[in-house]
Amino acid sequence: MTRTDLKGMTLTELEEFFARWGKERYRARQLFRWIYQKHADDFAAMTDLSKELRGILASTCRLSGFPAERFETSADGTEKYLFRLEDGETVESVLIPDDARRTLCISSQVGCPLLCGFCATGASGFRRNMTSAEIVQQACYAAKRLSERGERLSNVVFMGMGEPLMNVPEVSRTIGILLSQFGFGFSGKRVTVSTAGIVPEMLALALAHPVSFAVSINAARDDLRSLLMPVNRKYPLKDVVAAMRRIPLQSGRKVTAEYVLLAGVNDSPEDALSLSRLFRGGRIKVNLIPYNAHEASPYRAPEAEVVGRFRDVLIAGGVQTITRERRGADIRAACGQLRGSPRGKKS
Numbered sequence: 407m408t409r410t411d412l413k414g415m416t417l418t419e420l421e422e423f424f425a426r427w428g429k430e431r432y433r434a435r436q437l438f439r440w441i442y443q444k445h446a447d448d449f450a451a452m453t454d455l456s457k458e459l460r461g462i463l464a465s466t467c468r469l470s471g472f473p474a475e476r477f478e479t480s481a482d483g484t485e486k487y488l489f490r491l492e493d494g495e496t497v498e499s500v501l502i503p504d505d506a507r508r509t510l511c512i513s514s515q516v517g518c519p520l521l522c523g524f525c526a527t528g529a530s531g532f533r534r535n536m537t538s539a540e541i542v543q544q545a546c547y548a549a550k551r552l553s554e555r556g557e558r559l560s561n562v563v564f565m566g567m568g569e570p571l572m573n574v575p576e577v578s579r580t581i582g583i584l585l586s587q588f589g590f591g592f593s594g595k596r597v598t599v600s601t602a603g604i605v606p607e608m609l610a611l612a613l614a615h616p617v618s619f620a621v622s623i624n625a626a627r628d629d630l631r632s633l634l635m636p637v638n639r640k641y642p643l644k645d646v647v648a649a650m651r652r653i654p655l656q657s658g659r660k661v662t663a664e665y666v667l668l669a670g671v672n673d674s675p676e677d678a679l680s681l682s683r684l685f686r687g688g689r690i691k692v693n694l695i696p697y698n699a700h701e702a703s704p705y706r707a708p709e710a711e712v713v714g715r716f717r718d719v720l721i722a723g724g725v726q727t728i729t730r731e732r733r734g735a736d737i738r739a740a741c742g743q744l745r746g747s748p749r750g751k752k753s
């Protein structure tokens with residue numbers, strides 16, 4: 407008999423599931439707490455459910471999950487996990503400690519179909535979409551690992567392998583679990599969806615969930631952006647920027663424009679000036695990411711002075727700008743370096 411996997415269901419789906427069995431809806435909230443707050447992976451541990459219900463769940467349902475098959479720890483404390491999914495595919499997640507913050511960068515697809523020229527994930531091709539059970543398990547694993555050492559997962563970013571907005575149903579269900587007060591209980595500002603700019607889905611998801619958005623821009627001109635990101639041919643800059651301006655914002659929040667700086671390609675003062683014109687007006691902030699090289703890439707990282715000059719032009723143009731600190735590059739955990747291939751030690 408195939409057991410129903412309760413991991414990855416939204417609270418509403420779980421309530422409906424219990425209602426179909428003639429059970430009280432609040433059972434779903436109890437189960438949610440056990441799975442996502444108390445890190446239970448066995449129905450037998452759920453002691454506030456009746457013995458009879460635990461027995462029924464154990465014989466007809468399951469809670470899928472997987473530990474990290476391998477992990478690596480960077481000199482700066484960043485941890486990279488490699489997960490093997492039930493069909494043998496592999497994905498990676500990265501946990502980034504920063505003062506009190508513990509941010510998990512999760513994958514939403516095995517590989518990625520968008521083929522951005524500077525990205526190791528794109529270079530390794532696309533295998534399949536991940537399910538919500540698989541996506542949320544990355545957070546379950548990290549949260550449990552952190553709780554065992556007295557720490558808490560504080561932020562989740564969909565910036566790992568894949569384009570989350572090409573897997574909207576499963577990503578949306580995962581976000582529901584992350585934001586539910588009976589699930590992870592994150593506020594929307596602690597969950598960030600990073601996209602290459604899939605315009606229709608961006609707006610739809612923004613209306614469905616009050617999460618934060620980061621959009622990969624990487625060039626201030628369409629010809630260059632299409633070269634770096636082929637998806638620009640379908641969703642050109644003006645449409646992407648217009649969508650960024652239409653995303654509903656909670657007070658004090660901004661949409662982030664991610665800009666990977668590639669030496670001699672998109673890092674000139676003229677590029678910075680064009681970018682500042684694009685984002686003038688206060689609603690969008692720019693996150694500069696000096697390139698993290700990987701084998702087979704024709705690109706290089708710019709010198710620190712070039713990065714500083716680029717940032718200064720943006721700031722002079724009235725655009726809030728942050729330069730992202732390079733994290734986990736020694737274990738290939740930095741932005742654009744995830745491949746999902748086994749390296750590192752077994753857990």
Ligand code: SF4
Nearest residue numbers: 518521522525528568
């Ligand atoms: S940068 Fe993001 S969208 Fe582009 S290929 Fe890599 S994972 Fe996919």
